[in-house]
Each structure stands twice: as C-alpha cells, then as structure tokens.
Amino acid sequence: MNCIDCTFKSSATKFLSKGEIEELSHNCAHVEFKKGEKIFKESSFSSNIIYLKSGLVKVHILGPKNEQITKITKASAFLGLPTTFNEKVNKYSATALENCKVCFIDLEVFKHFIYKNGVFAYQIITELCKNEIDSFFRCLNRTQKQITGRVADALLFFYHDIYEEKEFILPLTREEFGNYIDTTRESVSRIINDFQKDGIIKIKNKKIKILKEERLINISEKG
Amino acid sequence: MNCIDCTFKSSATKFLSKGEIEELSHNCAHVEFKKGEKIFKESSFSSNIIYLKSGLVKVHILGPKNEQITKITKASAFLGLPTTFNEKVNKYSATALENCKVCFIDLEVFKHFIYKNGVFAYQIITELCKNEIDSFFRCLNRTQKQITGRVADALLFFYHDIYEEKEFILPLTREEFGNYIDTTRESVSRIINDFQKDGIIKIKNKKIKILKEERLINISEKG
DNA sequence: TATTTAATGTGATTTATATCACATTAAAAT
DNA sequence: ATTTTAATGTGATATAAATCACATTAAATA
Incomplete structure (x- = not known):
C-alpha cells in the first residue's frame, strides 16, 4: 500500500512532500478493526502514532469507579498522540464503535516529519490545541x-x-x-x-x- | 529587555537559535501581574502566546452553573496555547494566584518558530500532549x-x-x-x-x- | 482603631441521582 | 427453533452532597 494514493490523508499529512510520503509508506501499517475490537489498550506498550482513517472510535479510561468514555472520535483523526509522545505506555484505550480503518505510523518517522516539516508540525499543534479546548468543555459539562x-x-x-x-x-x-x-x-x-x-x-x-x-x-x- | 539573558526560558525556547532569540526579543512584551489580577479573560480577543515565567496561575472557565478552575499552573509554562492557535477569542481566563511575571509573544513570530525550528515545534507538541493527558485524568477524578x-x-x-x-x-x-x-x-x-x-x-x-x-x-x- | 466587608464554619433540610431488585425484551449461541 | 446470555425498563429506597440559614471570624478600608 502506498500512502500517495491514500484518500484518507490527514490535514497534516497533506503537507508532506513526495519524498516524505514515500518514507511514510514504508513505515505505516494499515489495519482494519471490526466493530467492538480494541485498537489499543491502556497500560500496553506503544511506539506508534495511531491514525483513524475511517470509522468511529471510543476513547476510554478505567477510572477509580467506572470506565469513562473520554471522547468519541470520528475519522479522520490521530488517536494516539498524547499517549505516545510522552510515555511508552498507553494512558487510555481505544475501541472501534464501527468497522474502522487505522494506520500505525512509526513514531520515529512521525517525529522526523515534525522536525523537518514545519507546516506538518503546525497542523499537529492545531489539532492538539483543539483537543485540549474540547476536553475542557466536555469536563465542564460533565461536572456542571x-x-x-x-x-x-x-x-x-x-x-x-x-x-x-x-x-x-x-x-x-x-x-x-x-x-x-x-x-x-x-x-x-x-x-x-x-x-x-x-x-x-x-x-x-x-x-x-x-x-x-x-x-x-x-x-x-x-x- | 533581551530574551538571551532571560533566566526563565521554556524547554522549547532553549532550542531557538541566537537569531531566533533576537527575533523573539523584539516581539515579546514582559508584564508583571499582582496576586489576584487577571492575565487574560475568556471571550476577549487575543493574538499573543502567553508564557508564564514565574508565579502561580489559575486557569478558569465560567460553566453553566459555576466558575470552574480548570487547572492550576506553576511557572514555567505556556498559558495561552490552546486558545490562541484555533481561535482569536480566548476560551478561558487566567488569573494570578501569586505575583507573576508573564511574556506576551507575538503569535506570528511564534508560528514562524514552529515552521522553521522542528525541535522547538516538537517541544511544544510534547507539552500539549502532556496537557491533554493531565486534563483527561483531572476530569476522571472530578467525576468519579x-x-x-x-x-x-x-x-x-x-x-x-x-x-x-x-x-x-x-x-x-x-x-x-x-x-x-x-x-x-x-x-x-x-x-x-x-x-x-x-x-x-x-x-x-x-x-x-x-x-x-x-x-x-x-x-x-x-x- | 473602628467599621465595614468578605470569608469561613456548622447545623438542618432538600434534592438529584445512585443503588438495589426484579421484570421484560433483544440478541447470540446452540 | 430453542436456549442462553446480554441489554433494557422501571419502581422503591438509600445517600452524598447541595442548598439554606445564620453565627463567627478574618481582612480590608475608612
């Protein structure tokens, strides 16, 4: 599978050069998940960036009392960013709510894109910022x-x-x-x-x- | 004031080149806030990245019922990222809990650093990722x-x-x-x-x- | 220092929602 | 098609925490 032909490119990936897309192709595993399957699991080791190409996913954490569904994410979006960049261990789980197509991107390659391609980095930063704000408001509504x-x-x-x-x-x-x-x-x-x-x-x-x-x-x- | 001599550099800013630090110096306003003063306000316009050099700050949002203190942040940290990158309007407020030293950095200059300096961008991404995870867990504790x-x-x-x-x-x-x-x-x-x-x-x-x-x-x- | 204002403490009462218990229905498995 | 299992509905009861009401103390201001 070559990423050049991929019709599910993220807003960030659209800014990669041809050479970079080529590099991505060699370091990106495409996987399909059926409804109900776990994409990745809290406390498990991870060295990939996880990109949801199509489908719907719940992101969830086991809290002191119950499972909490932190957010529900529709394609396309990166699922594993906050986890992977800080820790090697996932801090939350993700489970398919519909059949999903997912890419596992090598962390080092992704990091390399951030180092070399400023527009790519900027897009990622924008997505993360949006996530944080959304997360603030979800919490506000949950508690008030x-x-x-x-x-x-x-x-x-x-x-x-x-x-x-x-x-x-x-x-x-x-x-x-x-x-x-x-x-x-x-x-x-x-x-x-x-x-x-x-x-x-x-x-x-x-x-x-x-x-x-x-x-x-x-x-x-x-x- | 020249940023080269600043002893409060962020982990990201440490990776700026001499020329970039020079550029920062010309686009960075240093302001001091007394305990209780508002640093920036929900719903107000903003085109600056806000960096907390010293002191303690509460980040808060007016919810449907009450004011919620989203987080309490100690220097050094960026305060205004999630707001500024997506919207021109602040989505939350920040108030000094102690006397604080703060820098207002021009958004365009900051953006320019992200475009040009990959290590800088990577540091910012790391901080944002950490914030999102922290925010998940704070919410989990609040609700459960x-x-x-x-x-x-x-x-x-x-x-x-x-x-x-x-x-x-x-x-x-x-x-x-x-x-x-x-x-x-x-x-x-x-x-x-x-x-x-x-x-x-x-x-x-x-x-x-x-x-x-x-x-x-x-x-x-x-x- | 006196006076006003804001912050804190504490009991009594109310309320939203969890928990428990069990009936019913839908979905999966045989 | 039948059996088993999982999901859902609904009343009765329990409970954590909010709200109300007022006393007390600390801090700010005149």
Whole structure:
C-alpha cells in the first residue's frame, strides 16, 4: 500500500512532500478493526502514532469507579498522540464503535516529519490545541450539568457531529452511554424514555430519531 | 529587555537559535501581574502566546452553573496555547494566584518558530500532549471520586506539585478550592475541618500543614 | 482603631441521582 | 427453533452532597 494514493490523508499529512510520503509508506501499517475490537489498550506498550482513517472510535479510561468514555472520535483523526509522545505506555484505550480503518505510523518517522516539516508540525499543534479546548468543555459539562442536560447534549452531539442526520443508530449500549456522560445505565434509560414520552425523540432499541431539536437544545442549555 | 539573558526560558525556547532569540526579543512584551489580577479573560480577543515565567496561575472557565478552575499552573509554562492557535477569542481566563511575571509573544513570530525550528515545534507538541493527558485524568477524578477523595487529591497536589513542602499557604479561598474540585465552599470547609479533627492536617486560616500523608493518599485512592 | 466587608464554619433540610431488585425484551449461541 | 446470555425498563429506597440559614471570624478600608 502506498500512502500517495491514500484518500484518507490527514490535514497534516497533506503537507508532506513526495519524498516524505514515500518514507511514510514504508513505515505505516494499515489495519482494519471490526466493530467492538480494541485498537489499543491502556497500560500496553506503544511506539506508534495511531491514525483513524475511517470509522468511529471510543476513547476510554478505567477510572477509580467506572470506565469513562473520554471522547468519541470520528475519522479522520490521530488517536494516539498524547499517549505516545510522552510515555511508552498507553494512558487510555481505544475501541472501534464501527468497522474502522487505522494506520500505525512509526513514531520515529512521525517525529522526523515534525522536525523537518514545519507546516506538518503546525497542523499537529492545531489539532492538539483543539483537543485540549474540547476536553475542557466536555469536563465542564460533565461536572456542571444535570443528567437530563447531559443526555440532551450527547444526542445533539451524535446528530450534529457524528451522523449529521436526525435519525441514527446509537453506537453505544445504555451502559456505554452512561459511561460517556458519567451516569448509570438506569438513568440513561429513564431519561431517554422520558424524552420519548414528551415527544422530543423517538426510540426503537438503538434507533433514535430527533423530533424536537429546539427542545433538546433548550434542555441542554438549562443544564 | 533581551530574551538571551532571560533566566526563565521554556524547554522549547532553549532550542531557538541566537537569531531566533533576537527575533523573539523584539516581539515579546514582559508584564508583571499582582496576586489576584487577571492575565487574560475568556471571550476577549487575543493574538499573543502567553508564557508564564514565574508565579502561580489559575486557569478558569465560567460553566453553566459555576466558575470552574480548570487547572492550576506553576511557572514555567505556556498559558495561552490552546486558545490562541484555533481561535482569536480566548476560551478561558487566567488569573494570578501569586505575583507573576508573564511574556506576551507575538503569535506570528511564534508560528514562524514552529515552521522553521522542528525541535522547538516538537517541544511544544510534547507539552500539549502532556496537557491533554493531565486534563483527561483531572476530569476522571472530578467525576468519579467523592468529595473527600478530591479534597485529599488537591492537598497532595499542592504539596507534591506546587510547594514541595508539607506546610504551605493555600493560594485559594474555600470557594475557589470548591471551584477547583467541583464542590461548594461549605463542603470544602467541612471536609478540611474533619481532616483536622482526625489529625491528618493542621489548618490555621490559609496555612496548611500535612501531618499524615499516607492517610491522605489512602483517602485519595479510596475515592 | 473602628467599621465595614468578605470569608469561613456548622447545623438542618432538600434534592438529584445512585443503588438495589426484579421484570421484560433483544440478541447470540446452540 | 430453542436456549442462553446480554441489554433494557422501571419502581422503591438509600445517600452524598447541595442548598439554606445564620453565627463567627478574618481582612480590608475608612
């Protein structure tokens, strides 16, 4: 497989020279993961940068009490950056929520690109900055909104940021949904069923249709 | 003021060439802030990278319910990166908890260093990666530990990461302490007084002495 | 030094949400 | 198709922590 022909290039990789792309091709392993498979695991050794070419992934950490889904990431994005640059051991896990295509890029080669290609480095920095800000706000919402608001938030997130359609198949179990918004499966269950009773959404198992977006936005804002 | 003689250089800045340091000197404003002063403000415009040379700072965001102290940062560190690289508007505020020395570095010059100096860029990337991981774990603790554990955590943080002494002057009011660990001033008050009753710490207003570190570690781990 | 203002302490009460317990349904495996 | 297992729904109860209310103390200001 040659990276030149890859149609899933990251915003950073687009700025690599032909020679660099060639170098990348020789130091990049393409792997496919099925829904539910672990891409990498907390506490395991890693010396690769992991790039999600297509699919949907949950990034999760085992906390003092429960598993927490730190974020849900849609392609294309780098998954393993924060882990790999500081430590050889992964600080979190990533699991495929849909079938995924992933590249494992050799760390030294990636580092070399940063050293030699400033535009590439700048793109990476931009992505990391965005991640940090997003992470601040996710935490803020997790700690300061009531569950109803957090459920509304999550539904809007799937609509706006992931599927871009009012009707979608929720890629999480109720329990995972709980892990994503820091609550229990019971509370998630109760609240989405309340939403249905109020005509805000329609649910059939994992299939969800958003009927009244404004109400969800309102609930999300009121906390 | 010339940056060559500056004794507060960041790990990244150490890798700048003489010419680059010269360029930095002409595009860097040194400012001092007194305890309590705002260094920059959420929603205000910014086109500078902000570098904390000395002192202690709280980074905070106004959430849907309360002010949240996102993190407490000791010199030396960059304060304004995640904000400035993506948006022209600050997404959070920073306030001096002690008297601080700060540099405002022109964004374009900083960007130029990233483009031209790969080692500099790599250092910045490393710092950002570390920030993201830290931010994940802070959020995990905030959401999954009970207040007692979070208070213990915070006290150990001031001991280990900030003052490196068992006795220190808490740089926060009880209310700010609450904002830092997502609780109310009343709860903070109750718990640190309980800790005192149990002989774990000694408090006199803002002066705190850690008497039984192991107990605090234990409380922190039990959640 | 006196006076005002801000910060802190502490009990009583309320509340959001976790936990527990069990029924029901869907999905997977045989 | 049948059985087993996993996921979901829903009421009753428990609980950590917020909120309220007011007293006390420290710090700032006149």
